[in-house]
Amino acid sequence: MEFLNSIIQGDCRQVLQTFPSLSVDLVVTDPPYLVNYRDRSGRTVKNDGGETGILSAFSDMYRVLKPNSICVSFYGWNRADEFFKAWREAGFRPVAHIVWKKDYTSKAAFVQYRHEQAYVLAKGNPQLPAKPIEDVQPWAYSGNRAHPTEKAVSILQPIIRSFSRPGAIVLDPFSGSGSTAVAAALCGRSYVGVELEADYCAHARTRLAGAAKYAVRKPT
Template structure:
């Protein structure tokens, strides 16, 4: 990610709390600076062990010295359960879109190298950004392509090939 990210830009990485030390070491080794930590509060428990897990976490990482956002995000944000209809670890578009709007410029490119069913790509599209999503598993790639097509139809946007999408598919 460090190699392909533009200079003076930000990256957001979700992580498993029990491996935070490994993630931080890898990010710093790659050249990133840790510049923020986000907690997404859930209204439900996703797993229980010694404690009930009712949050997701992400780090904000910088390459170079990105400009500060005009309105900094709160470090604790809401996480609305989507039912994980498209992917087992689906991220809510409503949680991703503020990150994209705050940390990127209109027309910029958002890259998600683990796109799953395309939540980041949908959030980028709705925020007026271009996107690149990479997903290895065909079933989730297909789900993401279908989601994006439906969002483009609802927004009345042309398809990637320049043709208008039909109203009903």
């Protein structure tokens, strides 16, 4: 793939259309939750205003995935119906659900918010992992220093190891600060990231330059 091991700036709905079909082994992504998110310092997330149009990117994610492959997508629980509609229209079917349990409360309303979640979505009939991970995983707080919804690399590595083989190509169309790409590199996989905002692209590239010094190049 032309863009292998790079972070591409642009709207993934356009960028993914330039990717060849059946070229990616695994998608791991954290799209906007469609909830108008704003953190305590006032930072927001692009395309998080509630419009579902950004979810049309899942159709091209399905197209670029190789047959019998996996997409792991975080999602907003209170917009789950829109996410499911987009996933199913793209062609994906849910095969598992993962919850990360936090040891702190990120928000309190009717309940204390103490988890994050993602669906494991199948294209075709992927082979079962040799050692399936547990569907309740420990959470690690990234500090959200570079991005308001930054995921820690350590929570993404078990997913990548479980659902791909060394040397595989891992795609994140909502790359943010590059955590998925860094996790892929450290797991001995190739990566492609797409990110709309230039500052996050630059930060991700800096992180990846550092990660390359420690990237695992043997089977993991």
